[in-house]
Amino acid sequence: MSTQERAVAVARRLLIxxxxxxxxxxxxxxxxxxxEVYGYAPEAGVAEVDAAVAAARRAFDTTDWATDAKFRAHCLNQLYQALRDNVEDLRELTMSEVGATRALTHGNQLESPFEIVRYYAGLIEGxxxxxxxxxxxxxxxQHRRWVEKEAAGVVAAISAYNYPHQLALAKLAPSLAAGCTVVLKGAPDTPLATLAIGEIIANHTDIPAGVVNVLTSSDIEVGKRMTTHPDVDVVTFTGSTPVGRQIMAAASATLKKVFLELGGKSAMVLLDDADYNQAATFAAFSVATHAGQGCALTTRILVPRQDHDKVAQLIAANLGHVRHGDPRDPKTYMGPLISERQREKVDGMVQRAVQAGATLVTGGAKLDPGFFYAPTLLANVDPDSEIAQEEVFGPVLALIPYTDDDDAVRIANNSIYGxxxxxxxADAERAKAVARRIRTGTMSINGGNYFHPDVPFGGYKQSGIGREMxxxxxEEFLELKTLAEVVQ
Structure with a gap:
């Protein structure tokens, strides 16, 4: 199939x-x-935003969507089944547009997020x-008092490119479960993945017209209109911290409820009694997951000063085993970065780190064809340097030495992110004690996996406001109404 034929085959439409x-x-x-061009999506403008918000407002104000929890659970269960029924088409799309590996589509890139929908369908039933x-x-x-929890209203949801299904469903499922109506905008780098969810909703569920609207656009005015529209009650955004600041400022004019999932520069602390082989393997293969395009990945590795060089060699050896290539190949572990723009950003940060005094142990190179970047380890990193402070969003680790537990906690907390x-x-109580001192929304101890639909996810400081899942x-999408009546 030619590129042009394949593009036509994956063309999608907006849902309004x-x-x-x-x-x-x-x-x-x-x-x-x-x-190469894989497909085409319609480009929404401000007019489409206004139409979508008007539809969402009308659906919220004039139907019983917000008050019929049983029907909402029914629709969410329909959506879950429809996603499962279309999983193979979605898998091909995700590998081709997102660059996600086949293995990842069986996990957090595709199939695991389906469970978010089922979780919220079950949650609201009781x-x-x-x-x-x-x-x-x-x-x-005598005055009887009670509190009712009701839908917050029309939600403007803006998601990022790295895990488009996960991010879209983590906004859609709870907001719909709460009784809200939604205008969802997918990232311009992965528009087809988000539009595919809209088409499934339109074709395979009883979700009423206007309850879900799905847009894609590269026009900055679209996002601005969504976050400032007077008929939008809640703004939820996943993306970079700088953009999150802009959205919060824009939404403040109408005092919208704002819910932000932003960047991270997470630290992994290796205590002096740790199993360095286990930790090095975890660090290397974690940062290579989806080419390092994950906000919660641990990209600062803190090691006891006396063991710095030993750990550097172990991590470098593991990075050398990371197999990159065609995401459709079941043997591929690491796919590409999303764009040449992102690859240039990653490479620029690595080169500046070396110029600033960090040691390039392995990687630090572009790989062709496509937008691949070699898994990279920088050692002897200054904890105050750019590479230790700024989010890279690529397969790059910064190895930072520390002197004792107090120093490790200080360095881990030396960040605007959390x-x-x-x-x-090896000492579980000591490891937990250190974990509790680090100001961050989620923590993994000895490789523990916290990510699941029933677990709140979010950050401290400039990593965001609120929790997903x-x-x-x-409850991010609910308002509390207090009522009282005189009783005889």
Missing amino acids: DGQLVETGRTLASLDPATG YEWSEDLGAVEVRGQ LSGGVFG GRAGL
């Missing part, structure tokens, strides 16, 4: 007010493993939407 629509303008999507606070006497009368982290140590993720 229950209709799949074109705009007459197109956005090209590249296959990052080859650099959820307590009202809390009785009992009665109190005021001026000789999304994730890890500790390796779990019961907390549902």
Whole structure:
């Protein structure tokens, strides 16, 4: 099949007010493993945002979507089944557009996020939407008080390119479960993945027109309109911290509820009693997962000063075993970066780190064809340097020596971010004690995996506001209404 024929085969449409629509303008999507055009998506503009928000507002205000939890659970279960029924088409799309490896599509890139939908369908079936606070006497009368939890309203959801299905469903599922209506905008680098979810909703579920609207656009004005529109009640965004700051500022004009999942520069602390072989393997293969394009990856590796060189050799040896290449090949472990723009950014940061005094142990090179970058280890890194402070979003590790536990905690907390982290140590109580001192939203101890639909995910400091997934993720999309009545 030629590139042009394949592009036509994967063309998608926007979802606005229950209709799949074109705009007459197109956005090209590249296959990052080859650099060639893979498909085309309609380019939304401000007019499409206004139409989508109007549909979402109407669906929220004039239907019983927000008040019929049983029907919402039914629709979420339909969506879960439809995603499962279309998994192979979605898998091909995800490998080709996102650059995700086949193995990853069986996990967090595709199939695992389906479980978020099923989780929220089950959660709301037994959820307590009202809390009785009992009665109190005021001026000789009894007053019964209670709190009701109700949908926050119209949600503007903006997601990033790195895990498009995970990010879209982690916003859609809880907001729909809560009774909100949604305008979802996918990232311009991976538009087809997000639009595919919209088409599945339109074709295979009973979700009413206007409840879910799906847009894609590279126009900055689209995002601005979504975050400032007077009929939008909640803004949820996943992406970089600089963009998150802009969104928070834009939404402040109308005091919208803002929920942000932003960047990270997470630290992994190797205590002096750690199994260095286990930790080095974990560090190397973790940062190579999806070519390092993960906000929660541990990219700062803190090691006892006396063992710095030993650990550097172990990590470098493991990085050498990372197999990169065609994401469709089951033997491929690491796929490409999303774009040449991102590869240039990663390479620029690595080269500046070396110029600033870091030691390039392995990697530090572009790999062709496509947008691949060699798994990279920088050693003897200054904890205050750019490479130790700024998010790279590529397969790059910074090895930083420390003197004792207090110094390790200080370095780990020396960041504007606080999304994730890890500790390796033979003494479990000591490892947990160190983990508790690090100001971050999630922590892994000796490789423990916290990521699951029932677990709240989010960060401290400039890694974001609020939590996704779990019961907390549902409650981000709820408002509390306190009521009281006089009782005889």
